[in-house]
Amino acid sequence: DTAVSQTPKYLVTQMGNDKSIKCEQNLGHDTMYWYKQDSKKFLKIMFSYNNKELIINETVPNRFSPKSPDKAHLNLHINSLELGDSAVYFCASSNREGRAFFGQGTRLTVV
Amino acid sequence: DQQVKQNSPSLSVQEGRISILNCDYTNSMFDYFLWYKKYPAEGPTFLISISSIKDKNEDGRFTVFLNKSAKHLSLHIVPSQPGDSAVYFCAASAYGNQFYFGTGTSLTVIP
Numbered sequence: 001d002t003a004v005s006q007t008p009k010y011l012v013t014q015m016g017n018d019k020s021i022k023c024e025q026n027l028g029h030d031t032m033y034w035y036k037q038d039s040k041k042f043l044k045i046m047f048s049y050n051n052k053e054l055i056i057n058e059t060v061p062n063r064f065s066p067k068s069p070d071k072a073h074l075n076l077h078i079n080s081l082e083l084g085d086s087a088v089y090f091c092a093s094s095n096r097e098g099r100a101f102f103g104q105g106t107r108l109t110v111v
Numbered sequence: 112d113q114q115v116k117q118n119s120p121s122l123s124v125q126e127g128r129i130s131i132l133n134c135d136y137t138n139s140m141f142d143y144f145l146w147y148k149k150y151p152a153e154g155p156t157f158l159i160s161i162s163s164i165k166d167k168n169e170d171g172r173f174t175v176f177l178n179k180s181a182k183h184l185s186l187h188i189v190p191s192q193p194g195d196s197a198v199y200f201c202a203a204s205a206y207g208n209q210f211y212f213g214t215g216t217s218l219t220v221i222p
Contacts, residue, residue, distance in 0.1 A: 004154070033209065033210075035212075040214065041198070041214055041215050042113075042212070042214050043155070043200060043212035043215075044212075045209045045210065045211070048208075048209050055208075090154050090155070092154075092210075094210075098143045098145075098160075098204055099145065099157055099160060100145070100157070100202075100210055101157065102147075102154030102155045102156070103154050104152070104153055104154045105152070105153070105154050
């Protein structure tokens with residue numbers, strides 16, 4: 001059973017398009033995150049959600065918006081995609097011990 | 112501003128020898144530290160963690176050491192095995208909030 005699953009695994013799209021990446025966790029965790037791994041392999045936090053409320057929002061362009069329909073889901077919507085958005089995006093959730101569990105990643109390529 | 116740093120992008124070790132991966136941090140508020148292992152095309156998976164109240168935590172072949180005064184932690188793998196070849200990320204958090212990751216160290220264990 002996959003604990004944190006995100007879809008799609010690969011996404012190729014043109015500049016200017018709007019796309020979404022879905023994430024679901026079946027661990028019963030209260031907090032979910034989106035991370036971006038750029039070309040330098042640096043994992044950077046984008047958003048975190050705790051009980052459907054955004055608690056941390058780093059300096060991410062407002063073209064990116066997280067949507068959490070319920071505690072088990074945190075989807076990432078990206079509007080007006082740019083070339084620089086190409087990266088691998090990881091969804092994660094964490095338990096009360098502070099341990100984060102990651103999805104397998106979504107490789108986004110903007111052409 | 113990178114609060115968690117891994118200054119060695121890569122490390123090669125002979126099978127059976129000890130692998131030592133290092134990590135430095137700048138934020139004295141961090142109270143929980145984790146190591147993640149990542150294979151290509153997969154999300155990071157939790158390996159071992161340590162709370163700031165401890166200076167050592169051991170789990171099988173993996174031991175994490177924490178030196179709070181130096182703001183330094185290290186991961187020791189002994190004996191190293193070819194299956195340990197992966198990218199290792201150090202991460203830190205404060206009071207269970209967002210996780211800050213280092214840039215990773217690519218470990219290659221040579222048979």
